[in-house]
Amino acid sequence: MPHKFNAARRDNITKQKQRVTNWSEYNEGLRQRGDLTVWISKDALGLWSAPPRTTRGDQRKYSDLAVEICLTLGVVFKQPLRQTQGLMRSIAGLLGVEIAVPDFSTLSRRSSGLTLRATQKPGGGKPVHLVVDSTGLKIFGEGDWLEEKHKIKRKRRSWRKLHLGLDFVSGEIVCCDLTKDDVGDPTALPDLLAQVDGPVDLFLADGVYDGEPISELLATRFGSPIDVTIPPPTNAILSPNAAKDPTERDWHVAEIAARGRMAWQKATGYNHRSRAKLSWAAGKQLLGRS
Incomplete structure (x- = not known):
């Protein structure tokens, strides 16, 4: 991220040196990361x-x-x-x-046979600010010990792709789908959006979802007032009717060309995707190897 901000003047930036001076507070902060509080209501x-x-x-x-x-x-x-x-x-x-x-x-x-209780969705039926992305899940098979003992050839490691939709306001996962690794993100999007019950005001996704088919799918599924924030590629150009009837993608292309991509990310709130990334990384860390 710093390289994007300073790309134009990177060669003139002196190397920064950070030195910790408040060691007592620094050590106490590291110790507090291990604090544990458990209670039962x-x-x-x-x-x-x-x-x-x-x-x-x-x-x-x-x-x-x-x-x-x-x-x-x-x-x-x-x-x-x-x-x-x-x-x-x-x-x-x-x-x-x-x-x-x-x-x-x-x-x-x-x-x-445990049946989990249904939790009440936060927000009280308010429109969802949906962030969509996917992450890879590795399938573990026979280990090195089994291979050495039985002299078997280790199978090729296979993957599954987990597609998730997160409401970054409440932090709730509102839709999910598990596919094979050869299924692209745009291909899995229709089944993913079919799980969303309520209205969606904002749709955030990375550049792999850029394209007219995805825009038409979102407009058909949630209506035209939905705000779609998908970064266009660096070589994106305006549509032929941009002067008379500009699309939302045309506005994004024009904003990036005029103000730069980083300023566009701040203006549109595209940086909220990082919150979804952190939530999914924490979930994978919690599940661990299984």
Whole structure:
């Protein structure tokens, strides 16, 4: 990013030297990154036990909420089921709450048929500011040990492409689709947009979505008032009818030619795509290798 800002005068910029002088504050800031605060609300404690059964069968001891909380903590801290049970038991002891912790066999059995509760979407039906992008997911197969033991040839690593649509105002993922690695982003966009229920005011995407077919798709799906922000390529030119009936893409091309691409990004809010990138990177870091 700094190279884009200073491209015209890069050869005249002296090398900057940064020196840390407030070591105590710097070290304390690094230590605070490891701080951990966990609490269980009173509402969750009240719903920890399963409600009375109204049909035939054994009475369950733990509610779906209790199992969901335990499994969520296990995924976040990358713990197997036995360690998840111990983690939840230690948290209950530190908080001083009298709750029974599900054992690892209960977590394993209940996880297969667990129905997650639907969360209320933030925003109250307000129009979505949609950011669309894709990221690659690697499929792991046999490891080096299995290859050495059985003398088998390692299979070619395969990938899947995860297409995501994020509302950068609320941070909620509103649509997603998993395809093979040979499916292009514009090809997967119609199925992705079909999952969006409410209206969309703003559509942000990178230059791979540039083109008239995508503009027509967005206008048909969400209506013409939608604000589409897609960066045109560096060699983009105005349409033949730009003087009489300019399109939104013509406006972007003219703004970039007049003010520069960085000024255009600030004016249109295109930089908000970085927030989506950070959210997806955090999600991949959370899931890790599986």
